[in-house]
Amino acid sequence: MAELTYRDAVARAIAQEMRRDERVVFLGEDVAKAGGVFKATVGLLEEFGPRRVRDTPISEQAILGAAMGAAMTGLRPIAEIMFSDFMAVCFDYVANEFPKTRYMTNGQLSVPLVVRTGNGGGVRFGAQHSQSIENWSMMIPGLKVVAPSSPVDVVGLMAAAVRDNNPVIFHEHKALYSIKGEVPDGEIVDTLGTAKVLRSGRDCTIIALAMMVPRAMEAAKRLSAEHGIDAEVIDVRCLVPLDTQTILGSVVKTGRLFTVEENPRLCGWGAEIVSIVADEAFWDLDGPCVRITTPHIPLPAADHLEDIALPTADRIVERVSRVMNGD
């Protein structure tokens, strides 16, 4: 067992998979010599060499297209898109090429690749470098979408993503890179499509993702201490495949649902979950399903403004307690 930062967990996960399978290769901008602009891939070039860990020009379309061509013909590439906002630059591959190829070719081709990207706000990079875009990939049939909240989940879910034969979009959170967590020694492989109940509770279900998870946990502690509300907290971890069984199992127990989402309001990932719950667990609900999200605005660079925009533990406590009391 060791305490690792989230960023070290990224390197650890990639190294674990690259040691195991020679077909795993890694490309991106400044990922090799510089170890990544977030220092999340330090040491990989030294261990695996310049044939397997490659720096590219600033060419997002070429990066993803090359990853796809290599994946289609026998390798298992990991491609980095530095800031998740840049997915918009190469979105043709994410929307049109990766996820449709197996279907259109009637199963002749597969695209076993992982796109890892620095997602989320709270780091004062401004509107075009701070977005939470995990919901963009959730909308497209044929992808898998992951967003871990802890170092151990980074390792386990990255390993699962690399071993998955489908295109996986892996959202690392920029503001979580420096958090620490316990990671067991040895090989770690998790399972995509499984949510984790981090805190058991009776009164309401709070579902969160990535950076919202520690905030939801903090809020649950205070809801219990200050309001006598015993919240169950679930870390979704994967948007696709979605572990609806764990979520529904929790909601039928508590009768109340809250989501905490960093993405802006419209069409955030929580909207889909609320829809499923309202459909399948309607007669188990004892009150409205409520989404706690960033407002539907671009993110400001100013720190105090950004801090109010993203859901905080305060805001979660306030909203949950108010709604639970029937207001």
Place this chain on the structure above:
Amino acid sequence: MAASRAGARQRNALSNDDIGIDKRLEMFRLQVEIRDCEKRAYDLFLQNLIKGTSHLSLGQEAIAAAFGAAMQPGDKSFCTYRGHAHTLARGVGMEKMLGELMLRDIGLMRGKGGSMHLTSVEHGVMGSYAIIGGHLPIACGSAWRAQYLGDPDVAVCFFGDGTTNIGAFHEALNFAVVWKLPVVFVCENNLYMEYTPIGDVTAVPHPAGDRASAYGLERIVIDGNDADIVYRSARTALERARGGKGPSLIECLTYRHSGHSRADPAKYRPDGELDRWLERDPLKIYRQRLIDFGIPANEISRIEERSREKVEEATAACKASPPAPETLLTADVYDDGGWAWRN
């Protein structure tokens, strides 16, 4: 008479023939079959048996046939939505291709992809791509894999003149040169980008050839209607790539006999332009080439007859094939064959 003709063939086999009679016969057969099959596709479209859209290669057969003959079976080809010719040229059966256009179960992808996405991994046809320029970086990826694993295959990437103006073209060329990838980029310049003359939308006269130097590549602009010329260029580029010397960019000048797609009967072309190009019809040129090399007329006719027979056989097989069963709707979204996004 027969003896002297055979003697003539033998003479030519020994002197000036760097291509060889077998390859020539193969290229002729491919061009004839592509022409006949595409004409049948046109008819079937008018009969509403081919639905949606269909981008024909009539007039551009030489490029696909020559590369088809020059490539090795393990080489990987990537083409655009105008990919019927390239699919046939790699050896895919006519009934599989026409069947896919007709969206029947016998089709290459059982109707799931359609005309614009013809794929046959077994033949090295690694997809036909409808997003302009999207497949150029993908071809680079296949080449990267070959380079990494030490595989001997080359990626060959076909696209039109309009592609040279899109971002992915420039990213892919730069990427391929910087990583010295075994990929051949083939621009089929048929002088029109959809309905617009290429000169109206491109900064340089030769959309690919004049840009090669921007990537440190040799300028290669050739007559795309003479299969021998294309073959030689293909062979050189493939050898270069296979030898680890990196990519090539080849611009083949050609002409499209019909419109951009079935919607377009091409009335935007200047008078006489089509007629001038019909004089340079690749099939006309190559038929004469075979005669020049002493192939007897009846052998040529046999190839042409057999081609027509194959088209009829394929058409009958496709008409007798049902559409795919409805259960195919949700199959193969994911690698496990299913479509489950939730439990």
Place this chain on the structure above:
Amino acid sequence: MGANVVMPQLGETVAEGRIVSWFKKVGDTVTAGERLFEVETDKVTIDVEAIEAGTITEIRVGDGATAPVGAVVAILGGASANEPIPTPKAEKPTGDKARDVAKAAPSLIAFEEVRTSRGLFGKALQDGIRVTPLARRLIAEQGVDLKGLLADRSNKGLDRIAIKDVQAYLSERGTFRSMAPHAATAASASLLPPSLPVGPRDQVVAFSNIRQRTADRLAESWRTIPHVFQALEVDFTAVDTVRKLQKDAFKAEHGLALTFLPFITKAACIVLREYPEINARTDGARLIRCGDINIGIAVDLSHKGLVVPVLHNADELTVPGIAKRLGRLVEKARTGKLGADDMAGGTYSITNNGAFGTQFTAPIINAPQVAILSSDAIRLRPAVVSTSAGDFIAPRMLGMVGQSFDHRAFDGAYSAAFLSRLKSVLETRKWDQEFG
């Protein structure tokens, strides 16, 4: 016999065309490639040619008239008729292969993708009071006095009823009812385990499809069947002698190992004929004695789950025949190729656990069967052997053979007699005669 001339597909989004003028009239012959008519859409004007030769016998859409794409505009006699499009053949949906992490949940319909909650439990607004869905369900399912409850709330000046309000109302009147979850996900509602908390050192491993199916089936069997286990020691020396003699030739001919299992299976088939209550199925109310003997053999899939493929009519096979059929089934099981036929129709099961040296195993019955045989490690051990010259200690191949049985179907004496007879068959049968 004539071919239809149709309004052609003129463009990707064009739905109809107007015939500008015909170049041919009724009675004209045409050759393939000859122009028939000129047609105009909002995008283009083109000439339409004849696909094949024939004579125009009828013109249905004339000059200046409009028709939708695909409509018949004329008939060409002497040309081959249009073939109808064949109907698609039925095919098993491959989507079922997908590994979804369902916990006993029914599969999703493609066009709904949800398991919509069923039931109608009354209106949300009743007498000016808003009632939550959960509360409404409790009221309806448990027959709570709704009028009374609404009046009670109204008197208290409250405009809302949630579940705690219903439960409070009931407690005040001395009754309390707990709620079972309603959503389809909780189909096995009472079986839903409490949500498992997961710590940072823990790892979540979802059950695979096979594991889940196995788990649910075994849990169900365990819950409903009163299991009793009996075992006895069998001397396999005679079997082993024949086995050792035959195994090399068998391996050479069939590429398969010759283990004890085919012998045990054959012996079981023989004895099952004599004990018909054991080769049977039950629903807890009646016993169905099965005419065929179909033996299910438990196969471990590399510790990832169990399947029990069936040897149909195993009593008609010889020992080598059983060994061969078994080899094929195991191969199919390990490569995931078992079909529905391979899994259905079992009347008795055998599980062989000897590989790891265990002494005995009390297996779980494969409902609706009534018994299951287990064999464990067969090893050289000291045994007392009685001869005419006296009793001696000798090394013999000994192993425990056990049976779990459904005590609703028959009693211990019956089962014990079966085992005793099985032992006798294994120890005294002329096994060499199985290998012609």
